[in-house]
Amino acid sequence: MKAYEVDLMLDPPEIVRTIALPSPAYGFSIRNNNLYSSALGSPVVRVNLKDETKTTMNAPGNYGIGVDQNGIAWYGGSGLQRCDFDQGGNCQNVGGGGMSGVAVDGFGQVWACSGNTVYKFANNGTMLGTVNVPNSYGIAIGHDNDPRVIGYYDAYKIAAGAEGAPPGAVTTYSTAHFGGAKPFNYTYTDFTGFAAQNISVKKGEWTAVYDSNDISAEWTKLLANKEPEGKIPVGTTITYHARAADTEAELLNMPWVEVADEVISDFVGGRFLEVRARLVIETDNVMESPVLSDICAMKI
Numbered sequence: 001m002k003a004y005e006v007d008l009m010l011d012p013p014e015i016v017r018t019i020a021l022p023s024p025a026y027g028f029s030i031r032n033n034n035l036y037s038s039a040l041g042s043p044v045v046r047v048n049l050k051d052e053t054k055t056t057m058n059a060p061g062n063y064g065i066g067v068d069q070n071g072i073a074w075y076g077g078s079g080l081q082r083c084d085f086d087q088g089g090n091c092q093n094v095g096g097g098g099m100s101g102v103a104v105d106g107f108g109q110v111w112a113c114s115g116n117t118v119y120k121f122a123n124n125g126t127m128l129g130t131v132n133v134p135n136s137y138g139i140a141i142g143h144d145n146d147p148r149v150i151g152y153y154d155a156y157k158i159a160a161g162a163e164g165a166p167p168g169a170v171t172t173y174s175t176a177h178f179g180g181a182k183p184f185n186y187t188y189t190d191f192t193g194f195a196a197q198n199i200s201v202k203k204g205e206w207t208a209v210y211d212s213n214d215i216s217a218e219w220t221k222l223l224a225n226k227e228p229e230g231k232i233p234v235g236t237t238i239t240y241h242a243r244a245a246d247t248e249a250e251l252l253n254m255p256w257v258e259v260a261d262e263v264i265s266d267f268v269g270g271r272f273l274e275v276r277a278r279l280v281i282e283t284d285n286v287m288e289s290p291v292l293s294d295i296c297a298m299k300i
Contacts, residue, residue, distance in 0.1 A: 001020065001021040001022070001023060001024050001025065002018050002019060002020055002021060002025075003018070003019040003021055003025060003028065003035060003037065003047070004017070004018055004019075005017035005018075005019075019035070019047055019052055021037065021045055021047070021054070022043065022045060022054060022056055023037070023039040023042040023043050023044070023045050023056065024039055024040065024042055025037040025038070025039060025045075026038045026039055026040045026062075026063070027063075027064065027065050028065075029065045029066065029067045029073070030049075030067075031067040031068075031069075031071055032071065033048060033049045033050050034046050034047065034048055034049060034067075034071065034085075035047040035049055036065060036067055036073045037065070038059075038062045038063060038064065038065045038075055039062060040062065040063065041060065041061050041062060041077070042062075043056040043057060043058055043059075044056065044057050044058075044059045044062050044065075044073065044075060044083060044091070046073065046085040055085045055088060056088075057083045057085060057088060057089060057090065057091050058089070058090045058091060059075045059077055059081040059083055059091040060077055060078040060079075060081070060093075061077030061078035061098065062075040062076070062077040062081060063075065063076045063077050063099065063100050063101075064076035064099065064100050064101040064102040064112070064113070064138070064139075065102055066102040066103045066104040066110060066111075067104065068104045068108045068110070068123060069104075069108055070108070070123075071085070071086075072084055072123075073085065074102050074104065074110045074112075075091065075102065076099030076100050076101060076102045076112050076113070076114075077098070077099060078093065078098060079093040079094065079095055079096050079097070079098075079099065080093070080094050080095060080096045080099055080102070080110065080112050080119065080121060080125075081093055081094075082094050082125055092125065094121060094125035094126075094127070095119075095121075095125075095127050096112060096114055096119045096121075096127070097114040097115065097117065098114060098115070099112045099113060099114045099119070100112075100113050100114070100136075100137050100138065101113040101136075101137055101138035101139040101140075101149075101150075102139065103139045103140050103141050103147060104141070105141045105145050105147070105160060106141070106145045107123070107145075107163045108123035109121060109122060109123060109128070109160075109163070110122075110123065111139050111141070111147050111158075112139070113133070113136040113137055113138065113139050113149065114136070115135070115136065116132055116133065116134050116135065116136065117130050117131070117132060117133070117136070118130065118131050118133045118136050118139065118147070118149060118158060118167065120160075120161075120166065120167045122164060128164065128165065128166055128167075129161075129165075129166025129167055130166075130167070131158060131166075131167040131168075131170055132170070133149050133151065133156050133158070133170055134151055134153075134154070135151040135152035135153060135154075136149050136150075136151050136156070137149075137150055137151060137152060137185070138150040142157070145160050146158060146159055146160045147160060147167075150175075150185050151185065152184060152185055152186075153175070153182045153183075153184065153185065154172050154173065154174055154175060154182065154185075155172075155173045155174075155175050155185070156170050156171065156172055156173065157170070157171045157173070158170050159171075202280065202281035202289075203278060203279060203280045203281070204278075204279045204289075205276065205277070205278050205279070206276070206277045206279070206292060207274060207275065207276045207277075208274070208275055208295070209248060209251065209272055209273070209274045210272070210273045210274075210275070210297060211271065211272055212271055212272070212273065212299065213271065214271055214299070215246050215270070215271045216269075217244070217269060217270060217271060217273070217299045217300075218267070218268070218269045218299055218300050219242060219244055219264055219268040219269065219273050219297055219298070219299045220263070220264055220298055220299060220300055221262050221263055221264060221297070221298040222240050222242060222259045222262060222264060222275065222295065222296070222297055222298070223262055223295070223296040223297075223298070224238070224240060224262075224277070224292065224294065224295045224296070225238070225291075225292060225293055225294065226293075226294055226296070227293040227294045228293075229291060229293040230291055230292060230293030230294065231290060231291045232290045232291075233286065233288045233289075233290060234283075234286070235281065235282055235283030235285075235286035236279070236280060236281050236282060236283075236286060236288070236289065236290040237278075237279075237280050237282060237290065238277055238278065238279050238280075238290050238292055239258075239259075239277070239278050239280075240258075240259035240275065240276065240277050240278075240295075241256040241257060241258055241259060241275075241276045241278075242256070242257055242259055242264050242268050242273060242274065242275050242276070242297070243255060243256050243257060243268060243273075243274050244268045244269055244270035244271075244272060244273045244274070245270040245271075245272055246270045246271050246272070247271075247272065248272050250270075250272075251272060251274050254270075256276065273297055273299075275295055275297065277292050277295070279292060
């Protein structure tokens with residue numbers, strides 16, 4: 001049972017410190033000079049990173065973790081657990097159901113996921129309200145102080161509401177690839193997008209702009225993967241879209257048009273052609289990526 005400090009500035013990264021823990025670690029959070037860990041029901045831990053002294057507390061069913069500006073740790077578990085390590089002992093259950101992800105916003109308010117419900121608590125532990133978010137699992141606070149939630153099959157944004165007020169409306173965002181089936185999002189600890197785009201939704205995107213020097217160009221077909229290096233294994237796809245304009249700056253304002261069976265399905269005209277290819281692994285157990293080798297655009 002250990003925690004590792006890794007220096008990511010080294011090439012390759014190296015472990016520069018190892019800290020023995022009294023409980024198995026499931027997740028970590030750092031605030032000031034303290035490291036906090038959750039432990040899947042075992043005692044939770046705070047480690048002083050200066051002298052490595054350790055304090056444990058009891059937080060039944062602990063899972064997700066967030067730490068506020070006062071150094072109070074909040075754990076999802078059998079209800080939301082408020083843990084003041086300076087006092088020690090048992091954490092305070094402030095209410096709610098079984099909880100997973102936890103986050104603290106810019107006002108010190110605490111947000112926690114519990115199945116189809118997201119809770120909002122004041123920093124003193126008072127419940128401010130709930131909002132329905134299907135299959136909510138993980139939560140993080142955005143730059144605008146609005147919570148972002150990852151569910152099993154979609155992602156969501158919650159309007160935080162005023163400080164001390166209930167949460168507002170929920171906006172749903174699909175985590176599926178373009179036009180594809182929804183994946184199972186087991187990425188509740190990751191809000192950088194790496195896991196979502198490389199594990200839950202295995203996709204990549206390639207774009208290129210071509211200058212035809214022909215203002216009257218009308219683009220009709222898009223041929224791709226004619227070279228032997230190109231491949232689309234079973235369980236993978238490559239889809240294409242195109243748009244055109246008379247200047248590169250105007251491309252951003254033009255809609256993407258689908259390419260179906262090498263034919264650009266609607267009128268695309270202009271000197272500059274932009275092509276987008278999306279490469280997707282659709283089947284969970286497929287580990288081989290499609291390969292885009294070449295693209296050829298045709299005009300009249």
